[in-house]
Amino acid sequence: MAVEQQEVSASEPGGTAPGRVAPVRRKAWVVLALLVCLMLVNYADKVVVGLAGVGMKEDLGLDDARFGIIQSSFFWLFAVGSVLGGWLGGRVRARWLLGGIAAVWALSLAPMAAQVGFTTIVACRVLLGLAEGPTTALAMQVAHSWFPAHRRAVPSSIVVAGAGIGPLIAAPVLTWVILAHSWHTAFAVVAVVGAVIAGLWLIGGDSGPEAASAGHGHGVTRGVATPVLPEQVPLRRLFSTGTLIGMALLFFVAYANTSVKVSWLPLYLREGLGYDATTAGNLVALPYLGSAIAVILVGVLSSAMTRRGIGSRVTRGILPGAMVVASGACTIAFSSLDRGVVQMALLVLGSCLNSAGYGVAFAGLADVVPARQRGTVFGIITGIYSLGGVVAPLVMGKLVDSGESVALGYGDGFMVLGVAMIIGAAAALMLVDPARDAAKLAAKS
Numbered sequence: 001m002a003v004e005q006q007e008v009s010a011s012e013p014g015g016t017a018p019g020r021v022a023p024v025r026r027k028a029w030v031v032l033a034l035l036v037c038l039m040l041v042n043y044a045d046k047v048v049v050g051l052a053g054v055g056m057k058e059d060l061g062l063d064d065a066r067f068g069i070i071q072s073s074f075f076w077l078f079a080v081g082s083v084l085g086g087w088l089g090g091r092v093r094a095r096w097l098l099g100g101i102a103a104v105w106a107l108s109l110a111p112m113a114a115q116v117g118f119t120t121i122v123a124c125r126v127l128l129g130l131a132e133g134p135t136t137a138l139a140m141q142v143a144h145s146w147f148p149a150h151r152r153a154v155p156s157s158i159v160v161a162g163a164g165i166g167p168l169i170a171a172p173v174l175t176w177v178i179l180a181h182s183w184h185t186a187f188a189v190v191a192v193v194g195a196v197i198a199g200l201w202l203i204g205g206d207s208g209p210e211a212a213s214a215g216h217g218h219g220v221t222r223g224v225a226t227p228v229l230p231e232q233v234p235l236r237r238l239f240s241t242g243t244l245i246g247m248a249l250l251f252f253v254a255y256a257n258t259s260v261k262v263s264w265l266p267l268y269l270r271e272g273l274g275y276d277a278t279t280a281g282n283l284v285a286l287p288y289l290g291s292a293i294a295v296i297l298v299g300v301l302s303s304a305m306t307r308r309g310i311g312s313r314v315t316r317g318i319l320p321g322a323m324v325v326a327s328g329a330c331t332i333a334f335s336s337l338d339r340g341v342v343q344m345a346l347l348v349l350g351s352c353l354n355s356a357g358y359g360v361a362f363a364g365l366a367d368v369v370p371a372r373q374r375g376t377v378f379g380i381i382t383g384i385y386s387l388g389g390v391v392a393p394l395v396m397g398k399l400v401d402s403g404e405s406v407a408l409g410y411g412d413g414f415m416v417l418g419v420a421m422i423i424g425a426a427a428a429l430m431l432v433d434p435a436r437d438a439a440k441l442a443a444k445s
Helices: 018-060 064-073 078-089 094-113 118-132 135-144 153-180 183-204 242-272 277-307 312-335 341-356 358-368 371-402 406-431 434-444
Strands: none
Touching: 018 064, 018 094, 018 118, 018 135, 018 153, 018 183, 018 242, 018 277, 064 118, 064 242, 064 371, 078 094, 078 118, 078 135, 078 371, 094 118, 094 135, 094 183, 135 153, 135 358, 135 371, 153 183, 153 277, 153 341, 153 358, 242 277, 242 312, 242 341, 242 358, 242 371, 242 406, 242 434, 277 312, 277 341, 277 358, 312 341, 312 358, 312 406, 312 434, 358 371, 358 434, 371 406
């Protein structure tokens, strides 16, 4: 099928009848708010172990290497869950699939409210990782089903912002719960909140009109001709494009950074830098606050650049790739500095830059992948980059254990992480070009 052109209304998702545009818009933003809540709990689930880490290590007699296993175990079946969830995303209604996944989160956290041993903790984290694996991909798939292609950068970024809002709220609140009660109580709180959010999603969440669109949804948008992809492209061909290869590399190194931040940052602040528990809990919130703001600002920036006619290679490829390169440089820089304002500023800046491009990068993936295959492809991409979450916490634990001191061990770990981020993101900068690859796929169909 040659590259076609069609008129796509800038204000009517999925070709919705004019009389129904306003209700659809309102529903789209309600669903988007629920997706943010799901992402909020999704990342609060991840960060709770890091916040409870000192108490868990003391109660269970864990060294850094074994605690690294606990942190890494979350990701052992994450890729399996990502791929399985992506496959189910095209077959099971989003209301039931995401609601069921959120219910499993709550069930996997519940045992941690009681006295548990190392093996039970690992088993619970593996189950939680399996259930949380497909969440980001499915949330993006649902968000994209409510908005046409040219309007997806901001909604995608808002969904990703939920990942920053979760730890931002959870860090100080759960730190207080741990200090006032116990780390077991913190897990109970997160389990209850997860169950509540699951119920709210079952009441008000679902896919939108764009999910029913057979094609890609591209055409003539604001006067710019864009390719219309076929209903389906062989996965082998999709994953041979520079955009998908580059995005997989970019997400891999970015998620390695995210997983280390979630797993080890609270302990780094306490054990490596010597902050007390309350101060560490408050400082942990800073990178997430900055990330939540930055990811939305970058989504708005990307949309503004698109409206000015700047191509998707820049707005959805070079922009996020350059930010991850800069984040890697910040990570190397703060790892070599002593505790202080400058070091914390670089840590927060690096976190903001690393997270800010997630939303527009997912929008770039959507530019290349037909609507009906997004769940599967997003799931596979998530499974690939989740391997960064398996490797990075383990490597950090080993380096902390083998360092001449705890502080030097953390420094070595962050140095290695920063170098890996620069290499992976630099490769992505050369490979990612959504417009080029979408045109090639459309022309070959």
